[in-house]
Amino acid sequence: MLDLSKIAGQIPGISQHMHKEAIASGERLELAKKLQQQAASTQAKLIATQADFRDRLLFAAATPIEPLDRCFDIPIAPYSHSVFATDGSQISPSHHEIAYCYLINIGQIMIHYGQSLHPVLDSVPEVFYKTEDLYVSRQWGIRLEEWMGYRRTVSEAEILADIACNWVLPPGEHYDTPNLALVDGSLIYWFLDGLPVEARDKILPPILAACERLRATKIPMVGYVSASRSTEGLNFLRLQTCEHEHPNCVVNCGDLVNNYPCQKIDSLRDSTFWSSQLLPGQRSPLYRSNLRILDLYEDAQRVYFCYVNVGTEIARIEVPAWVVEDKDLFDRSLSIVLAQVHKGYGYPVALAEAHNQAVVRGGDRARFFGLLEQQLIKAGLRNVGTSYKEARKRGSIA
Known part of the structure; x- marks a missing residue:
């Protein structure tokens, strides 16, 4: 039992610390706005510099592919469309339970708008109890609970591709209705970057294969990231602050432990910055992510992202390259996402329902x-x- 009276004396210190952080964040925000205007005028040059010294930067910076100083209006969603979504939950293994096993439960959602069709709200549970399921990750030094999370990500992607592709393929008339496959979270599986190659090859290829199925069926896949903590977009502005002739962090700045100019906006989040720029229903410029794990993706599946003011928050929206290349498809996808948020009173209704179907109480x-x-x-x-x-x-x- 938590004794609140014993921690009451620590609360004022927390509030004072947060007050100081809020003031510092405001100062970083004003600096970022100035850097944005400066970088917008030399954007092409900065992009070329980034490409030349990408391997010498000690921070992950995304590349803007649209003007940095522009905000874009999102169109209204089409009247008729379908949305597919999955989310997962699990029962973790325990040596104190009746049997040492674990369960993964995937919620699957199919909602049709303007088509007089019933929605599908269901879940797909699977129990893992065989030796190869329980102990395969030990050879790579990966805890079973961590491995279970990776397996869950694979199941979410595969089931999403199954329900979406099986719906639009037979019969053919469904091709004319816009469709959207929604993912709760990022399309960048950065957590796999540090895994041994053998372990990663059991997780990433089936996920990418599921994404490829969606591309072949022309169903746009969108990752919705709520409360994003990413600084990937603003990190591009750090190139503008570099006081050296070339932004070679390895040679010029060592491990960045000193207070260099580029670090003055280091802890400012992209979502915080764009909250001061975007009106409800607007999006930021598109960025191409340059995280190292994406080198394992095919070019058509490389991830781009933007930030959208959905009214209740600044959400990070991620899409694969093939969706970005089709402007009409990209705009329509964003419009459906925004409509989902409005229908869900602040969060995409399909993702919320997928969670409700998946959660194990x-x-x-x-x-x-x-x-x-x-x-x-x-x-x-x-x-x-x-x-x-x-x-x-x-x-x-x-």
Whole structure:
């Protein structure tokens, strides 16, 4: 039990710290606005410099492909369209439970607008209990809980491609209706960058194969990132502040431990900056992400992003290159995303429903292990039950 009276004395210190951070953030924001105007006038030169010294930069900077000082209006969504979405949840393995296994539950959503069709709200659970499922990640030093998250990401992508592609392929008349595949979170699987090659090759290829299926069926895939903490876009402005002839961080600045000019906007988030620039229903310029993991993607699947004022927040919207190359498709995709947010009262309704279908609550967990216990007893196994530690934690004498 948390004793609030014992931490009450720490709260004023937190508020004072946050007040100072707010003042510092305001100063960084004003500096970023000035740098934006300066960089907009020399944007082509900065992009060329970035390309020449990309491998010498000690920070990840995205490349703007539209004027930095422009904001773009998002059109109204078409009356008839379909939205597909998935999200996942899981039951983690525990040695104190009845059996050492884990479960991944994927919520799948299909909502049709202006077509007089019923929505599909469903979930697809899968239990992993075989030796190769439970211990394969040990050879790479990856914890099972972490590996389970990677497997869940694969399942989300594959099921999203299944429900979307199987819907629009038969029969052919569905091609005329705009479609959108929504992903909760980023399309950049940056967390795989530090994995051993053998481990990464079991996760990334099936995800990219699912993305390729969507491209072949011409269903735009969009990643919706809420409360983004990224600084990738603003990092491009750091090139404008460089006081050296060439932005060679490795040679000129070492490990950036000193207070260099380019670090003055270092902790300012892209979303914070664009909140001061965008009106509701507007988007920022498009950026091409240059994160290293994207070198493993095909050119058509490389990720671009922009920031959109959806009314309740500044959301980061990510799309693959093939969607960006078709301006009408890109604009239509953004319009459907914005309509989803409005229908969901601040968050895309399809993603919210996918989460609701996927989430595994305490009662679901108890029923799952109860069902498993019945089957184990029926199979003739004895001494089936939780550990004494787990049983004791579930009931208190207090």
